[in-house]
Amino acid sequence: MPGLSMSSPPGPGVLVLAATPIGDVRDAAPRLALELAEADVVAAEDTRRLRRLLAELEVSPRGRVVSYHEHNEAARTPDLVERLAAGERVVVVTDAGMPSVSDPGYRLVAAAVDAGIRVTCVPGPSAVLMALAVSGLPVDRFCFEGFLPRKPGERARALARLRDERRTMVFFEAPHRLATTLEAMADAYGPERRAAVCRELTKTYEEVRRGELAELASWAVEGVRGEVTVVVDGAPAVAARVEDVLPDIQARVAAGERLKAVCADLAASTGLSSKALYDAALRSR
Known part of the structure; x- marks a missing residue:
């Protein structure tokens, strides 16, 4: 890429988690092309x-391209860490979005951190944040x-554990399981x-359905295609009573805290x- 260059700092290499477009390639950050072009190794979920x-992106990588997915990440991580320790710049990309967020990457990040290697990222599109932004639900x-x-x-059981969750919740789901979920x-x-189903974000057939869970479940029965993100409103606030809080007070005071x-x-x-x-x-004493 004319006019742009990048060099690794002296010493150990750098692990770069590079966000890729979730649909529209025009959403790619300009630095994504630069990182892919100049990396020593590009580790991709799907080559x-x-x-x-x-x-x-009209990019030709100068480094090696290797696969890095859920089936080989345990075996391939040590080799990538060795390369990082030797001073190489390793860029990790997944099929869409930010590596390690429901995708490969976490294992390598943890190993790199343990080895004292710098980890950074190329920010970019996120289905989680976009779905939150367009859902119409609280995002604070x-x-x-x-x-x-x-x-x-x-x-x-997983849903039951979140029954009292006050924060807005974001889920990924496969389209053929959406109605059941x-x-x-x-x-x-x-x-x-209240909830929102966000489908094919940034793509040609992008769609956001907002409504109550029962309404959305009825709509989804007809079948849904594409990548799906579900945003669900948090549990409503329940007025606390003094008697409900007393056991917590007593337990904390018994543990040594001041009343x-x-x-x-x-x-x-x-x-x-x-x-x-x-x-x-x-x-109560």
Whole structure:
């Protein structure tokens, strides 16, 4: 790429997690092309998809291209760490989005960190953040839950553990399991819980369906295609009662915390009066 150059700093190499477009190639960060062109090693989840991306970006990598996916990452990670330790620049890319987010990459990052190797990233498209942004649901606090278990019992238990989650929740799901998952969510959280199904983000047939879980489950029964991200509203706030908080106060005081400090802390998190909590704790002694 004319006019651009990059060189690794002296000493150990650098591990670069490079975000790739989730649909529209025009979303690729300019630095993505530069990193792919000048890396010593490009570790790709699917080398065929990488070749298509390279062609679209008009990039010819000077380094080696190797596969790095869920079936070989355990075996290939030590070799990549050796290359990093020898001073090479290793760029990791997945089929779409940021490596290590429900994709290969975490194992290599952990090994590189343990080896004292610098880890950085090329920011870029994210299905999680885009789905949150367009969902119409609160985004001030959220959690990412990835893919739910496939087996009905395990899926139900996973959803049950999130029943009281106040933050907006983001999930990935396969299109052929979407209707079943939305039905399970309606059972776990109630049919009227708000949600959004975001399909084919940034692609030609991008679609965002917003509504209650029961409505979305009925819509999905007809069949859905493409990459799917589901955003679910968090659990509604439940007014706390002094008597419900007392056991927590007693346990923390018994563990050595000061009563006044505990009451102040719980008052801030529950909205209850600190004085009411303090007086109730004294009466319970």
